[in-house]
Amino acid sequence: MARFITGRLVAGSIVVVLALTAVFFMVRLSGDPVLLFAPMDTSTKDMDEIRERMGFNDPLVTQYGRFMGNAVRGDFGESTRQQRPALAVVLERLPATLQLGAAALVLALLIGVPLGIIAATRHGSGWDKLASLLAVIAQAIPGFWLGLLLILLFSVFLGWLPTSGRGGIEHLILPTITLSALSIARYARLTRSTMLDVLHEDYIRTAYAKGLSARLVVLRHALTNASISLITLTGLEIGSLIGGAVVVEQVFGWPGMGRETIQALLNRDFPVVMAAAVLFAVMYTVANLLTDLAYGWVNPRVRLQ
Amino acid sequence: MSAGALVLERAVPAPRWRLVRALGRDRWAAVAILFLLVVGLVALTATLYVPADVNAPDFAARLVPPLSEGHPLGTDQLGRDVFHRLLLGARISLLVGFTTVILAALIGIPIGMLAGTFGGWLDVVLMRLVDVQLSFPFILLALTVNAILGLGLRNIIITLVIVGWVEYARIARGETLVMREREFVEAARLIGCSGPRILLRHLFPNIVTPLLVVGTLQVARFIIGEATISFLGFGVQPPTPAWGSMVSEGLDYIFSAWWLITFPGLALALVALAVNTTGDWLRDTLDPRLKR
Numbered sequence: 306m307a308r309f310i311t312g313r314l315v316a317g318s319i320v321v322v323l324a325l326t327a328v329f330f331m332v333r334l335s336g337d338p339v340l341l342f343a344p345m346d347t348s349t350k351d352m353d354e355i356r357e358r359m360g361f362n363d364p365l366v367t368q369y370g371r372f373m374g375n376a377v378r379g380d381f382g383e384s385t386r387q388q389r390p391a392l393a394v395v396l397e398r399l400p401a402t403l404q405l406g407a408a409a410l411v412l413a414l415l416i417g418v419p420l421g422i423i424a425a426t427r428h429g430s431g432w433d434k435l436a437s438l439l440a441v442i443a444q445a446i447p448g449f450w451l452g453l454l455l456i457l458l459f460s461v462f463l464g465w466l467p468t469s470g471r472g473g474i475e476h477l478i479l480p481t482i483t484l485s486a487l488s489i490a491r492y493a494r495l496t497r498s499t500m501l502d503v504l505h506e507d508y509i510r511t512a513y514a515k516g517l518s519a520r521l522v523v524l525r526h527a528l529t530n531a532s533i534s535l536i537t538l539t540g541l542e543i544g545s546l547i548g549g550a551v552v553v554e555q556v557f558g559w560p561g562m563g564r565e566t567i568q569a570l571l572n573r574d575f576p577v578v579m580a581a582a583v584l585f586a587v588m589y590t591v592a593n594l595l596t597d598l599a600y601g602w603v604n605p606r607v608r609l610q
Numbered sequence: 611m612s613a614g615a616l617v618l619e620r621a622v623p624a625p626r627w628r629l630v631r632a633l634g635r636d637r638w639a640a641v642a643i644l645f646l647l648v649v650g651l652v653a654l655t656a657t658l659y660v661p662a663d664v665n666a667p668d669f670a671a672r673l674v675p676p677l678s679e680g681h682p683l684g685t686d687q688l689g690r691d692v693f694h695r696l697l698l699g700a701r702i703s704l705l706v707g708f709t710t711v712i713l714a715a716l717i718g719i720p721i722g723m724l725a726g727t728f729g730g731w732l733d734v735v736l737m738r739l740v741d742v743q744l745s746f747p748f749i750l751l752a753l754t755v756n757a758i759l760g761l762g763l764r765n766i767i768i769t770l771v772i773v774g775w776v777e778y779a780r781i782a783r784g785e786t787l788v789m790r791e792r793e794f795v796e797a798a799r800l801i802g803c804s805g806p807r808i809l810l811r812h813l814f815p816n817i818v819t820p821l822l823v824v825g826t827l828q829v830a831r832f833i834i835g836e837a838t839i840s841f842l843g844f845g846v847q848p849p850t851p852a853w854g855s856m857v858s859e860g861l862d863y864i865f866s867a868w869w870l871i872t873f874p875g876l877a878l879a880l881v882a883l884a885v886n887t888t889g890d891w892l893r894d895t896l897d898p899r900l901k902r
Contacts, residue, residue, distance in 0.1 A: 323742045331754060341758065445883035447834045449841050450857060450875030457868055468864075548747025552838055566750060567842055570757045578754060586745040 313597045317590040322373075324586035328579050329372050333365075341575045342385060376583065382576035386569070391576035394569075395562055395584055401471055402561035405554070406546045408481040413488035413542065418535065420489070421496025425504060426523060436493045443490035448549055452483040452556035469558030480557040484549050488542050495538050499531040506530075533603055540596025544589050632895045639891035642884040649881060653700040660694045665849040673867045684869045686860065692869060695851035696877055702763065702852040703881060707833040710770040711825050717771065718778025719821060723809055725779065726786025736779055743776050749838055756844045766845040770832050781824055785817035792816075819896045826889035830882040837878050853878050 332338050339356040347355070356362055359382075360371060375381070381391040424436035459479060460468040466475055503509065504527055512522045551563030558564070562581055569577035633640050668689030676684040676692075683692040725733040743751070752773050759765040789795060790813065798812045837854030839845040846852035848859055853874040860870025 319738075320741050320745050323738055324745050327742050327746075331758065441883065441886070442879075445830070445886055446879045447837055447841075447854075447875065447882070449838055450871070450878065453857065453861075453864070453871050453875065457864060457871070461865055461868070544744070544747075548749055551747055551750050551753075552842070555842060563750070567753065570753055571843060573757070578757075582746060582750065582754065585747055585750060586742075589745045589747075 309601055310598065313594050317594050320590050321583075321587055324590075325373060325376050325583060326369075328582050329369055331582075332575060332579065341573060381580040381583070384569075384574055384577045386572050386574045386577070391574075391580040392584075394577050395565060395581045398560060398562045398565045399584070401559060402547075402550055402554070402563060405477070405480055405484060405559060405561060406543070406550055408477055409484035409488065409546050409549075410539070410542065412481055413485040413492050414539075416485075417489040417492025418496050420493040422500055422523065422528065424493065424497040425500035426519075428501065433497075436497060440490035440494050443486045446486070448483060448487070448552050449556050451486055452479065452553055455479045455483060456556075471560050476557075476559075480553050480559050483556070484546060484553045487549065488546060491538060491542065492535070495534060496531065499534045500527055503527045503530050533600070536596060536599050536603060539599075540593055543592035543596075547585060547588055547592075633891075636891055638887055642887035642891070645880070645884045646888065649700055649884075650704060652697055653704045656697040656701060660697055664694045664698060664851070665690060673863065675867075676869050676873075683873050684867070686856075686870055687863055687867070692856075692873055695856060696853070696873055698851045699853040699856060699874060699877065700881075702846060702850070703833045703836065703878070706763070706767060706770065706836040707829040707885075710767050710774060710832045710836075711828050713767070713771045714774040714828070715778050715821065715825055718775035718780075719782045721775075722779035722782025722784075723786045723813060723817075726783040727790055727805075727809065727813070733783070736783065740776050740780050743773070748773060749835070752835060752839055753842065753844055756839060761844060761847055763846055763850070766836055766839060769839070769845075770835055773835075774828065774832065777824065777828065778821065781820060782817060785820055786813055789813055789816050823889055823893040823896065826892055827886060830885040830889070833885070834878065834882055 332341060339352055339359065339361050342359060343352055343355050360368055363371075379392050383389060384391045384394050387394055420432075420436050420439075424430075424433040427433055456468050456479065459466045466479055470476055500523075504523075509522060509527060512526045513519075517526075550559075550561060551566065553559065554561045554564040555567050562584065566578060566581040569575070569581065633643070668685070671681070671685050671689040673687060674681050674685040674689075676682065678684065681691050681693065683696065685691055686695075721732075721736065725736045752769050755772055756765060756769045759768060795808060795812055798808050803812070836845060837852070837857075840852045840854030841858045843858065846855050848855055856874040857871045860867065860874075863870055
């Protein structure tokens with residue numbers, strides 16, 4: 306197991322280092338990186354000065370080494386807007402994003418998995434059709450529009466819930482539903498198809514033959530075996546929830562990392578953008594790592610490889 | 611192995627008639643394709659019947675609700691007809707959706723096939739690139755690239771191609787890895803076919819189906835991607851009527867004019883739904899082993 310964990314850790318670190326490299330080169334995609342770091346109305350002379358001060362005149366290798374050295378210490382430079390370390394700007398928004406993402410993941414599991422189980426155990430029934438229909442619709446609706454529709458219905462017309470901001474539980478409801486819609490559909494779909502496969506296995510028939518109740522067979526015997534693919538999906542879902550949060554936070558004025566990043570992009574505050582991009586990549590990598598570990602824990606065959 | 615077995619092994623592209631007949635059996639796919647054809651026709655011909663001054667403000671007719679005379683879907687905060695702008699918006703969505711998918715495929719498929727065939731450093735670089743790209747949220751990556759390249763329709767297409775080609779490369783590589791071990795490739799090599807010929811004439815026809823399916827589903831993803839980017843204030847800028855920026859413009863009037871955010875979003879959802887339905891149907895018909 307120790308070797309397995311070490312292997313995953315090394316693989317994760319490589320991804321983070323490569324993500325840092327990608328960020329470094331992305332900023333140089335525009336040709337002249339100083340344009341991204343100087344205010345819009347900077348004179349040519351000031352531009353040259355900033356270029357010199359930020360070291361954009363040095364050879365690329367030197368710049369890359371300095372960038373990586375600073376980055377591993379968490380130094381992405383100062384926010385050009387807020388005049389304080391870029392990483393601090395992003396990090397203070399992290400709890401809000403984690404709260405929203407965790408709420409959406411829990412909701413997706415609580416609705417998606419039972420929906421999939423019902424669809425599989427009552428294969429071909431109205432429940433089954435409803436689950437497929439929901440999945441098809443959830444995949445076609447743009448996330449930002451779903452959020453706006455919910456605002457229109459529950460905030461504007463009914464006046465039940467606030468339109469935006471972060472505060473009590475009532476602020477969390479609409480963003481969570483918006484963010485989890487696609488995940489609910491994917492959990493329902495995957496649970497349904499794996500349960501359909503599992504329910505035809507011999508050991509399920511044996512369990513029924515022993516006289517166990519349908520509830521026990523489905524929840525204890527079938528679901529336990531279907532859970533391996535659910536864990537894999539959860540790893541992917543965490544990644545897609547982090548990405549989806551960028552848009553959902555903007556729609557609902559949720560003060561998280563995604564909204565901060567979009568504001569930074571609109572303000573052309575690139576140190577903050579870089580810090581956020583790297584933090585997103587780290588979060589994704591950690592999520593993948595946890596998935597792999599959970600996978601190894603549930604499925605002994607993986608550990609031994 | 612006889613020559614006959616070789617011919618059988620090489621998967622023959624599906625005859626067109628099989629597709630048409632399969633369409634007759636799947637009502638929803640037929641509806642979806644018909645809907646897409648209508649939207650495509652509308653997009654192509656919109657300039658013929660939409661007034662040229664569709665972006666000109668008409669302050670006498672501000673925020674007219676839907677089903678009013680002359681304005682079936684109402685007007686926006688500047689008195690511009692929502693229906694006409696919606697028709698023009700279809701042009702942008704379809705243009706972006708289809709050009710990005712084609713360009714991304716043209717870049718991604720050759721790279722993926724080469725990586726799958728020859729392996730080596732190209733394969734290593736490609737797979738690491740896939741890892742890294744997956745570690746950034748799609749929309750964040752697109753926004754960042756777009757912010758660096760600059761706003762506008764051309765740059766949004768470039769952005770989506772940069773973000774999207776990797777998916778094709780990944781699938782083309784995976785399929786090539788499977789196919790290159792098959793006997794018909796071995797046979798082609800033995801009878802002395804050149805490398806490019808094996809790639810183009812023998813490998814490509816056998817991996818084109820999964821790529822076609824992914825490509826179709828990607829159209830919806832790119833259309834929604836463009837709309838999301840434009841909605842967030844990047845990409846296509848007002849007054850150009852893209853569906854995403856129309857929703858964004860309507861945001862300030864959410865309390866007084868529900869139709870401004872509803873109709874462009876509905877158009878997006880319907881097109882995405884139709885594209886996805888078509889993609890699912892293509893997959894089920896052409897490639898049953900991918901059936902869920």
